[in-house]
Amino acid sequence: MMELADAQNRKGGLPLPEAAMYRIASFEVADYWRTKKRSPNMLSLDGDEDADNDTGLATVLPDDSALDLDAWVDARTFLLSCPKRLIQIAFKRVKGVTLENAEYKYLSKWRKREQKIIPICG
Structure with missing residues:
Protein backbone atom coordinates (compact mmCIF):
# COMPACT_ATOMS: atom_id res chain seq x y z
CA MET A 1 0.00 0.00 0.00
CA MET A 2 2.86 2.34 0.80
CA GLU A 3 4.42 1.77 -2.61
CA LEU A 4 1.11 2.55 -4.32
CA ALA A 5 0.88 5.81 -2.36
CA ASP A 6 4.50 6.68 -3.22
CA ALA A 7 3.85 5.98 -6.92
CA GLN A 8 0.79 8.19 -6.85
CA ASN A 9 2.80 10.98 -5.18
CA ARG A 10 5.53 10.65 -7.84
CA LYS A 11 2.83 11.08 -10.50
CA GLY A 12 1.78 14.36 -8.92
CA GLY A 13 -1.19 13.05 -6.95
CA LEU A 14 -3.08 11.89 -10.03
CA PRO A 15 -4.87 8.54 -9.73
CA LEU A 16 -3.00 5.54 -11.07
CA PRO A 17 -4.48 3.30 -13.76
CA GLU A 18 -5.71 -0.07 -12.48
CA ALA A 19 -3.13 -1.99 -14.57
CA ALA A 20 -0.31 0.06 -13.02
CA MET A 21 -1.61 -0.66 -9.51
CA TYR A 22 -1.72 -4.40 -10.25
CA ARG A 23 1.81 -4.24 -11.65
CA ILE A 24 3.15 -2.41 -8.59
CA ALA A 25 1.36 -4.82 -6.23
CA SER A 26 2.70 -7.90 -8.03
CA PHE A 27 6.22 -6.46 -7.95
CA GLU A 28 5.95 -5.82 -4.21
CA VAL A 29 4.70 -9.37 -3.54
CA ALA A 30 7.54 -10.83 -5.62
CA ASP A 31 10.06 -8.58 -3.86
CA TYR A 32 8.74 -9.69 -0.46
CA TRP A 33 9.21 -13.38 -1.28
CA ARG A 34 12.62 -12.76 -2.88
CA THR A 35 13.79 -10.98 0.28
CA LYS A 36 12.32 -13.70 2.51
CA LYS A 37 14.07 -16.42 0.49
CA ARG A 38 17.46 -14.67 0.79
CA SER A 39 17.28 -14.36 4.57
CA PRO A 40 16.42 -17.79 6.00
CA ASN A 41 15.57 -18.09 9.65
CA MET A 42 18.32 -19.82 11.57
CA LEU A 43 16.93 -22.23 14.12
CA SER A 44 18.92 -23.70 16.94
CA LEU A 45 19.08 -27.49 16.99
CA ASP A 46 18.84 -27.34 20.77
CA GLY A 47 15.49 -25.53 20.77
CA ASP A 48 14.55 -23.42 23.78
CA GLU A 49 17.23 -22.99 26.41
CA ASP A 50 14.56 -22.72 29.11
CA ALA A 51 13.18 -26.21 28.40
CA ASP A 52 13.39 -28.90 31.07
CA ASN A 53 15.00 -31.35 28.64
CA ASP A 54 18.75 -30.65 28.60
CA THR A 55 19.45 -33.15 25.80
CA GLY A 56 19.39 -31.05 22.65
CA LEU A 57 18.96 -32.32 19.14
CA ALA A 58 22.55 -31.38 18.31
CA THR A 59 23.83 -33.91 20.84
CA VAL A 60 21.83 -36.83 19.43
CA LEU A 61 22.55 -36.36 15.70
CA PRO A 62 24.65 -39.13 14.15
CA ASP A 63 28.32 -38.39 13.59
CA ASP A 64 29.58 -39.18 10.07
CA SER A 65 33.10 -39.79 11.38
CA ALA A 66 31.95 -42.28 14.02
CA LEU A 67 32.91 -45.93 13.66
CA ASP A 68 30.13 -48.09 12.24
Missing part, protein backbone atom coordinates in the same frame (compact mmCIF):
# COMPACT_ATOMS: atom_id res chain seq x y z
CA LEU A 69 30.28 -50.93 14.76
CA ASP A 70 27.86 -53.19 12.90
CA ALA A 71 29.87 -52.98 9.68
CA TRP A 72 33.12 -53.41 11.61
CA VAL A 73 31.86 -56.58 13.33
CA ASP A 74 30.56 -57.96 10.03
CA ALA A 75 33.86 -57.25 8.26
CA ARG A 76 35.88 -58.70 11.13
CA THR A 77 33.70 -61.83 11.22
CA PHE A 78 34.04 -62.20 7.46
CA LEU A 79 37.82 -61.80 7.57
CA LEU A 80 38.16 -64.35 10.39
CA SER A 81 36.28 -66.93 8.35
CA CYS A 82 37.91 -65.97 5.06
CA PRO A 83 40.77 -68.06 3.56
CA LYS A 84 44.23 -66.48 3.86
CA ARG A 85 44.79 -66.79 0.13
CA LEU A 86 41.68 -64.70 -0.57
CA ILE A 87 42.89 -62.00 1.85
CA GLN A 88 46.29 -61.93 0.11
CA ILE A 89 44.54 -61.51 -3.24
CA ALA A 90 42.45 -58.68 -1.81
CA PHE A 91 45.59 -56.87 -0.58
CA LYS A 92 47.11 -57.24 -4.06
CA ARG A 93 43.98 -55.70 -5.59
CA VAL A 94 44.08 -52.79 -3.14
CA LYS A 95 47.75 -52.11 -3.95
CA GLY A 96 47.01 -52.28 -7.69
CA VAL A 97 49.17 -55.35 -8.32
CA THR A 98 48.10 -57.41 -11.34
CA LEU A 99 46.77 -60.82 -10.36
CA GLU A 100 48.16 -64.01 -11.80
CA ASN A 101 45.79 -66.24 -13.77
CA ALA A 102 45.40 -68.76 -10.91
CA GLU A 103 44.66 -65.95 -8.41
CA TYR A 104 42.07 -64.45 -10.74
CA LYS A 105 40.33 -67.82 -11.12
CA TYR A 106 40.37 -68.32 -7.31
CA LEU A 107 38.86 -64.87 -6.80
CA SER A 108 36.20 -65.54 -9.46
CA LYS A 109 35.29 -68.81 -7.75
CA TRP A 110 34.77 -67.04 -4.41
CA ARG A 111 32.78 -64.23 -6.02
CA LYS A 112 30.40 -66.74 -7.62
CA ARG A 113 30.06 -68.57 -4.33
CA GLU A 114 29.15 -65.39 -2.42
CA GLN A 115 26.65 -64.06 -4.98
CA LYS A 116 23.10 -64.06 -3.75
CA ILE A 117 20.66 -65.90 -5.99
CA ILE A 118 17.59 -63.78 -6.70
CA PRO A 119 14.47 -65.90 -7.11
CA ILE A 120 12.49 -65.18 -10.24
CA CYS A 121 8.79 -64.91 -9.67
CA GLY A 122 6.77 -65.80 -12.72
Whole structure:
Protein backbone atom coordinates (compact mmCIF):
# COMPACT_ATOMS: atom_id res chain seq x y z
CA MET A 1 0.00 0.00 0.00
CA MET A 2 2.86 2.34 0.80
CA GLU A 3 4.42 1.77 -2.61
CA LEU A 4 1.11 2.55 -4.32
CA ALA A 5 0.88 5.81 -2.36
CA ASP A 6 4.50 6.68 -3.22
CA ALA A 7 3.85 5.98 -6.92
CA GLN A 8 0.79 8.19 -6.85
CA ASN A 9 2.80 10.98 -5.18
CA ARG A 10 5.53 10.65 -7.84
CA LYS A 11 2.83 11.08 -10.50
CA GLY A 12 1.78 14.36 -8.92
CA GLY A 13 -1.19 13.05 -6.95
CA LEU A 14 -3.08 11.89 -10.03
CA PRO A 15 -4.87 8.54 -9.73
CA LEU A 16 -3.00 5.54 -11.07
CA PRO A 17 -4.48 3.30 -13.76
CA GLU A 18 -5.71 -0.07 -12.48
CA ALA A 19 -3.13 -1.99 -14.57
CA ALA A 20 -0.31 0.06 -13.02
CA MET A 21 -1.61 -0.66 -9.51
CA TYR A 22 -1.72 -4.40 -10.25
CA ARG A 23 1.81 -4.24 -11.65
CA ILE A 24 3.15 -2.41 -8.59
CA ALA A 25 1.36 -4.82 -6.23
CA SER A 26 2.70 -7.90 -8.03
CA PHE A 27 6.22 -6.46 -7.95
CA GLU A 28 5.95 -5.82 -4.21
CA VAL A 29 4.70 -9.37 -3.54
CA ALA A 30 7.54 -10.83 -5.62
CA ASP A 31 10.06 -8.58 -3.86
CA TYR A 32 8.74 -9.69 -0.46
CA TRP A 33 9.21 -13.38 -1.28
CA ARG A 34 12.62 -12.76 -2.88
CA THR A 35 13.79 -10.98 0.28
CA LYS A 36 12.32 -13.70 2.51
CA LYS A 37 14.07 -16.42 0.49
CA ARG A 38 17.46 -14.67 0.79
CA SER A 39 17.28 -14.36 4.57
CA PRO A 40 16.42 -17.79 6.00
CA ASN A 41 15.57 -18.09 9.65
CA MET A 42 18.32 -19.82 11.57
CA LEU A 43 16.93 -22.23 14.12
CA SER A 44 18.92 -23.70 16.94
CA LEU A 45 19.08 -27.49 16.99
CA ASP A 46 18.84 -27.34 20.77
CA GLY A 47 15.49 -25.53 20.77
CA ASP A 48 14.55 -23.42 23.78
CA GLU A 49 17.23 -22.99 26.41
CA ASP A 50 14.56 -22.72 29.11
CA ALA A 51 13.18 -26.21 28.40
CA ASP A 52 13.39 -28.90 31.07
CA ASN A 53 15.00 -31.35 28.64
CA ASP A 54 18.75 -30.65 28.60
CA THR A 55 19.45 -33.15 25.80
CA GLY A 56 19.39 -31.05 22.65
CA LEU A 57 18.96 -32.32 19.14
CA ALA A 58 22.55 -31.38 18.31
CA THR A 59 23.83 -33.91 20.84
CA VAL A 60 21.83 -36.83 19.43
CA LEU A 61 22.55 -36.36 15.70
CA PRO A 62 24.65 -39.13 14.15
CA ASP A 63 28.32 -38.39 13.59
CA ASP A 64 29.58 -39.18 10.07
CA SER A 65 33.10 -39.79 11.38
CA ALA A 66 31.95 -42.28 14.02
CA LEU A 67 32.91 -45.93 13.66
CA ASP A 68 30.13 -48.09 12.24
CA LEU A 69 30.28 -50.93 14.76
CA ASP A 70 27.86 -53.19 12.90
CA ALA A 71 29.87 -52.98 9.68
CA TRP A 72 33.12 -53.41 11.61
CA VAL A 73 31.86 -56.58 13.33
CA ASP A 74 30.56 -57.96 10.03
CA ALA A 75 33.86 -57.25 8.26
CA ARG A 76 35.88 -58.70 11.13
CA THR A 77 33.70 -61.83 11.22
CA PHE A 78 34.04 -62.20 7.46
CA LEU A 79 37.82 -61.80 7.57
CA LEU A 80 38.16 -64.35 10.39
CA SER A 81 36.28 -66.93 8.35
CA CYS A 82 37.91 -65.97 5.06
CA PRO A 83 40.77 -68.06 3.56
CA LYS A 84 44.23 -66.48 3.86
CA ARG A 85 44.79 -66.79 0.13
CA LEU A 86 41.68 -64.70 -0.57
CA ILE A 87 42.89 -62.00 1.85
CA GLN A 88 46.29 -61.93 0.11
CA ILE A 89 44.54 -61.51 -3.24
CA ALA A 90 42.45 -58.68 -1.81
CA PHE A 91 45.59 -56.87 -0.58
CA LYS A 92 47.11 -57.24 -4.06
CA ARG A 93 43.98 -55.70 -5.59
CA VAL A 94 44.08 -52.79 -3.14
CA LYS A 95 47.75 -52.11 -3.95
CA GLY A 96 47.01 -52.28 -7.69
CA VAL A 97 49.17 -55.35 -8.32
CA THR A 98 48.10 -57.41 -11.34
CA LEU A 99 46.77 -60.82 -10.36
CA GLU A 100 48.16 -64.01 -11.80
CA ASN A 101 45.79 -66.24 -13.77
CA ALA A 102 45.40 -68.76 -10.91
CA GLU A 103 44.66 -65.95 -8.41
CA TYR A 104 42.07 -64.45 -10.74
CA LYS A 105 40.33 -67.82 -11.12
CA TYR A 106 40.37 -68.32 -7.31
CA LEU A 107 38.86 -64.87 -6.80
CA SER A 108 36.20 -65.54 -9.46
CA LYS A 109 35.29 -68.81 -7.75
CA TRP A 110 34.77 -67.04 -4.41
CA ARG A 111 32.78 -64.23 -6.02
CA LYS A 112 30.40 -66.74 -7.62
CA ARG A 113 30.06 -68.57 -4.33
CA GLU A 114 29.15 -65.39 -2.42
CA GLN A 115 26.65 -64.06 -4.98
CA LYS A 116 23.10 -64.06 -3.75
CA ILE A 117 20.66 -65.90 -5.99
CA ILE A 118 17.59 -63.78 -6.70
CA PRO A 119 14.47 -65.90 -7.11
CA ILE A 120 12.49 -65.18 -10.24
CA CYS A 121 8.79 -64.91 -9.67
CA GLY A 122 6.77 -65.80 -12.72
